[in-house]
Amino acid sequence: MDSALIPKEAKRCSFPVFAVGIAVAGVIVLWGVYAMGLCWLKGLNQTNMNDYYGFALWIWADLAVIAIGGGAFFTGLLKYVFGIDELKNIINLAVVIGFVCYSSALLILAIDIGQPLRGWFIFWHANVHSMLTEVAFCLSLYFSVLIIEFIPLILENRKLDKIPFFHHLSHNMHGVMAVFAATGAFLSCFHQGSLGGVAGVLYGRPFAFREGLLVWPWTFFLFTWSAAAYGPCFTLTVLKIVEKITKKKLVKDNVVYTLAKISGWMITTYLIAKIIDTVYWALVTAPSLGFNFMSFYSNNKFYGLWILFAEIVLGGIIPAAILIKKDWRENSKLLILAIVLGTLGVCINRWVMVLQVMAPPVMTFDTWALYYPSWQEVATTVLPVAYGVILISLAYRYLPVFPQEKELNAE
Amino acid sequence: MIKKHNKAKAHKFGMVIDLDKCTGCGSCMVACMSENNVPFKENETNKKDSITWMHVYRLTNGKSFPDTEICYIPRPCMHCGGKGDHGHSPCVSVCPATATDYDYTTGIVSQIYTRCFGCRYCMAACPYHARYFNWWDPIWPSGMEKTLSPDVSPRMRGVVEKCSFCFHRYQAAKDTAYFEEREDITEDEYQTACAQACPANAIVFGDLNNSEHEVYKLVKPDPYHGGRPKEPKAFRLLERLGTNPKVYYISEREWVRKAGDNYVKGKEKDHKKHNTE
Amino acid sequence: MFPFCFEWVWDAGHLLFFGGMWYTIIILGLGMTYCIFKSITQLW
Amino acid sequence: MSEIEEKIENSSVNDDKVGLAQENIKGDSGLGLGVIFFILAFVVFFLSGWLLFPKLLYSKKQQPFNFNHRLHVQEMGDCESCHSFREDGSFTGIPQIGMCVECHEEQLGDTKDEEIFVTQYVENEKEVPWLIYSRQPDCVFFSHAAHVIGANMDCKTCHGDIGESTISKPYEVNRITGYSRDIWGKNIWGIKKHSWDSMKMDDCAECHLKETQSKGACFQCHK
Numbered sequence: 001m002d003s004a005l006i007p008k009e010a011k012r013c014s015f016p017v018f019a020v021g022i023a024v025a026g027v028i029v030l031w032g033v034y035a036m037g038l039c040w041l042k043g044l045n046q047t048n049m050n051d052y053y054g055f056a057l058w059i060w061a062d063l064a065v066i067a068i069g070g071g072a073f074f075t076g077l078l079k080y081v082f083g084i085d086e087l088k089n090i091i092n093l094a095v096v097i098g099f100v101c102y103s104s105a106l107l108i109l110a111i112d113i114g115q116p117l118r119g120w121f122i123f124w125h126a127n128v129h130s131m132l133t134e135v136a137f138c139l140s141l142y143f144s145v146l147i148i149e150f151i152p153l154i155l156e157n158r159k160l161d162k163i164p165f166f167h168h169l170s171h172n173m174h175g176v177m178a179v180f181a182a183t184g185a186f187l188s189c190f191h192q193g194s195l196g197g198v199a200g201v202l203y204g205r206p207f208a209f210r211e212g213l214l215v216w217p218w219t220f221f222l223f224t225w226s227a228a229a230y231g232p233c234f235t236l237t238v239l240k241i242v243e244k245i246t247k248k249k250l251v252k253d254n255v256v257y258t259l260a261k262i263s264g265w266m267i268t269t270y271l272i273a274k275i276i277d278t279v280y281w282a283l284v285t286a287p288s289l290g291f292n293f294m295s296f297y298s299n300n301k302f303y304g305l306w307i308l309f310a311e312i313v314l315g316g317i318i319p320a321a322i323l324i325k326k327d328w329r330e331n332s333k334l335l336i337l338a339i340v341l342g343t344l345g346v347c348i349n350r351w352v353m354v355l356q357v358m359a360p361p362v363m364t365f366d367t368w369a370l371y372y373p374s375w376q377e378v379a380t381t382v383l384p385v386a387y388g389v390i391l392i393s394l395a396y397r398y399l400p401v402f403p404q405e406k407e408l409n410a411e
Numbered sequence: 412m413i414k415k416h417n418k419a420k421a422h423k424f425g426m427v428i429d430l431d432k433c434t435g436c437g438s439c440m441v442a443c444m445s446e447n448n449v450p451f452k453e454n455e456t457n458k459k460d461s462i463t464w465m466h467v468y469r470l471t472n473g474k475s476f477p478d479t480e481i482c483y484i485p486r487p488c489m490h491c492g493g494k495g496d497h498g499h500s501p502c503v504s505v506c507p508a509t510a511t512d513y514d515y516t517t518g519i520v521s522q523i524y525t526r527c528f529g530c531r532y533c534m535a536a537c538p539y540h541a542r543y544f545n546w547w548d549p550i551w552p553s554g555m556e557k558t559l560s561p562d563v564s565p566r567m568r569g570v571v572e573k574c575s576f577c578f579h580r581y582q583a584a585k586d587t588a589y590f591e592e593r594e595d596i597t598e599d600e601y602q603t604a605c606a607q608a609c610p611a612n613a614i615v616f617g618d619l620n621n622s623e624h625e626v627y628k629l630v631k632p633d634p635y636h637g638g639r640p641k642e643p644k645a646f647r648l649l650e651r652l653g654t655n656p657k658v659y660y661i662s663e664r665e666w667v668r669k670a671g672d673n674y675v676k677g678k679e680k681d682h683k684k685h686n687t688e
Numbered sequence: 689m690f691p692f693c694f695e696w697v698w699d700a701g702h703l704l705f706f707g708g709m710w711y712t713i714i715i716l717g718l719g720m721t722y723c724i725f726k727s728i729t730q731l732w
Numbered sequence: 733m734s735e736i737e738e739k740i741e742n743s744s745v746n747d748d749k750v751g752l753a754q755e756n757i758k759g760d761s762g763l764g765l766g767v768i769f770f771i772l773a774f775v776v777f778f779l780s781g782w783l784l785f786p787k788l789l790y791s792k793k794q795q796p797f798n799f800n801h802r803l804h805v806q807e808m809g810d811c812e813s814c815h816s817f818r819e820d821g822s823f824t825g826i827p828q829i830g831m832c833v834e835c836h837e838e839q840l841g842d843t844k845d846e847e848i849f850v851t852q853y854v855e856n857e858k859e860v861p862w863l864i865y866s867r868q869p870d871c872v873f874f875s876h877a878a879h880v881i882g883a884n885m886d887c888k889t890c891h892g893d894i895g896e897s898t899i900s901k902p903y904e905v906n907r908i909t910g911y912s913r914d915i916w917g918k919n920i921w922g923i924k925k926h927s928w929d930s931m932k933m934d935d936c937a938e939c940h941l942k943e944t945q946s947k948g949a950c951f952q953c954h955k
Contacts, residue, residue, distance in 0.1 A: 114529020114569025290673030
């Protein structure tokens with residue numbers, strides 16, 4: 001039915017099967033869109049946020065998708081700037097994932113603000129001292145870079161490629177892609193970092209506050225580094241999921257191992273910095289503000305030391321160890337364990353750095369603030385996931401995302 | 412003439428609250444709400460999403476009867492001077508749209524509702540919970556909108572608001588001074604609604620830069636340390652964070668003074684020295 | 689933000705921040721213009 | 733399938749220069765048409781933006797009746813006779829009817845407008861629902877005392893020649909914002925010839941910067 005659109009010699013499931021799959025995800029998207037509409041029309045009272053807990057579940061989702069979408073800029077940087085050419089076999093997937101993540105992040109920000117119609121104030125009346133301004137600028141600019149990176153892939157669709165203008169355009173864009181990728185990497189370094197800065201500069205919040213360098217707190221550098229380190233984990237996770245669903249091998253192992261190895265070393269170096277940062281904060285920064293390290297991890301049901309353990313050991317040391325040791329990373333089960341744990345680890349880190357920040361009391365007579373998201377928040381947080389499933393499915397079906405697919409599946 | 416006005420010595424308006432006098436009656440909260448057109452809900456059970464620019468906290472010394480003591484702490488916006496008292500308050504420096512700023516001529520932290528787009532970053536930055544979000548559009552009981560103050564603009568849903576130290580009263584006092592061709596206003600001409608409403612006279616308001624004013628005499632702010640009180644009985648909330656608030660508290664009771672800040676166990680003495688040096 | 693906006697100040701913060709922003713926008717804009725223009729000329 | 737597509741299908745894309753000459757001929761006439769179309773569209777959009785847009789953006793209202801400022805200034809002497817300060821320094825703005833009645837208890841002249849005023853408002857003891865050209869949005873604080881007494885400014889600097897007017901111009905209100913057109917000014921680009929042409933935040937800031945070396949903190953003008 002849609003065979004004219006499917007890449008030549010590629011095997012895809014029949015259209016009805018595909019349509020059913022998309023419809024299922026579509027229902028979830030509609031549910032999310034309904035919740036989003038409620039938030040826009042009736043306001044943020046639809047959420048369970050309150051004056052003590054002003055950042056909601058979806059802000060965590062926002063930071064998390066940006067972190068795991070970091071695979072796009074880092075893979076782009078490795079391929080186009082550092083010239084690791086074999087990564088061209090996975091860069092398309094990284095770009096699609098990046099596009100999904102960043103468009104979701106922008107959508108979430110549009111739902112999150114109390115007066116969405118005034119959102120442009122952040123550009124027009126920008127306060128250059130605010131980390132959030134830096135986030136908004138780099139995020140929207142980097143999103144346009146991702147669009148630019150995504151366009152050539154779309155234009156390579158069998159039908160579109162037949163139109164001469166599009167054919168030339170996609171070819172020419174590939175020609176200058178290194179410039180775009182370098183710009184994207186530059187932007188990414190700043191906005192990943194400034195997202196880290198968002199919490200790190202809050203000197204009124206001892207749990208989040210970090211000393212730093214120039215105008216940036218240490219979390220600025222940690223966030224950039226962790227996004228680059230863990231982003232590829234998510235790219236590989238998605239790759240493994242797609243391979244599982246399509247029952248096909250799509251990228252050669254040597255490419256996967258290269259990316260996994262780089263990711264492993266990045267995570268290792270990141271962890272060293274993260275542990276130093278945590279220790280310094282626990283022993284110097286927090287006590288100087290009058291806080292015991294343990295005062296952030298006790299007295300309530302939810303935020304125990306387990307979260308620190310999960311972030312640093314389960315989501316850090318274990319995946320790093322697996323990914324840097326050749327035998328382990330080339331064992332397919334261990335590899336999957338490592339990339340999944342890595343993805344979860346960075347998500348936990350983002351949770352800690354935005355949501356846990358809100359929870360511990362600062363004034364001595366204050367109480368712990370915990371909150372439970374409303375269904376509208378859950379729906380709008382699930383929305384990007386379903387949307388991502390649809391977009392990646394469409395891309396896989398109609399675009400030549402995996403250059404090695406033909407070779408690996410020749411019969 | 413205009414230039415002279417601007418070169419006049421900068422004010423630094425602040426508040427001193429005597430916690431031993433405060434009975435926790437809540438008059439300041441009520442006066443503040445009616446003075447500043449603060450919206451309210453039909454059901455105010457959930458205190459964490461209702462707006463109280465001036466909020467009275469209740470704390471105890473944690474001892475059992477008969478040694479139990481209670482203290483009430485009224486908490487307006489602290490109008491922090493920020494690190495080094497340079498005007499980089501925790502909230503001002505983070506606002507992405509410049510919807511809040513630090514006025515160097517009065518030391519007051521503003522909040523411009525029509526500029527705010529409701530990202531709530533400032534609320535996350537404020538350790539005092541002095542900033543409130545309008546989760547709903549205000550609904551006034553019928554006829555009540557006629558009783559709203561014309562000097563304070565009502566807020567819409569989706570923006571952040573907070574105590575302004577009744578800045579409109581400062582404006583009105585200045586108008587009178589202009590009309591009478593005076594250079595400056597007097598202490599009693601500019602008083603906040605909460606200070607005037609307090610039946611126990613626990614709240615004193617004035618210019619911390621003016622040694623004639625009561626607030627100055629009560630706490631003796633140290634200009635070389637961001638206004639830290641030299642008076643041993645006075646303290647500020649969360650002094651160690653370096654926010655440099657302009658709201659001071661006074662108490663004879665040591666446990667109350669200690670409740671103003673956090674301490675690492677075993678290091679209380681260090682801090683006491685630091686607080687009174 | 690543009691230099692004619694209300695909050696604009698000619699200081700290092702604004703120059704670096706918006707300098708970076710406009711620089712990036714110009715690179716992206718010129719890059720895309722180049723690609724589109726070259727594609728058009730290749731057609732004729 | 734179109735001609736071009738067919739050609740691409742049958743030949744590799746790289747040697748599609750075969751049909752170059754043909755396309756050039758087609759391209760030239762197409763280009764001419766395109767240019768004409770572009771210019772026409774530009775003219776249409778430019779004119780509608782210039783002439784039609786302001787008409788659509790603003791709705792016009794008439795004042796309850798005409799007010800002759802020039803006549804009143806001649807009779808009363810100056811602006812302050814009617815637009816005065818209260819003792820606390822606040823500004824009265826447009827006088828209430830009690831002040832007008834001091835002279836207009838009965839009709840003084842024979843104009844239609846005065847007749848409306850006396851018969852409809854004075855006799856019924858009703859305030860005139862004037863539409864205020866210079867009304868600022870609700871979030872704005874403005875001190876007349878600071879400017880008129882403190883800085884010795886005259887009324888004209890901000891309000892222009894209204895004291896010379898003999899009839900009341902229509903009150904135009906922005907349909908989207910609900911603000912008077914005098915705030916943005918008549919010029920759709922916001923370009924000013926006189927200091928009183930518009931009353932936006934930028935206009936206040938321009939003068940404040942010049943006179944006081946600072947645009948001022950937010951609370952100076954916002955409430």
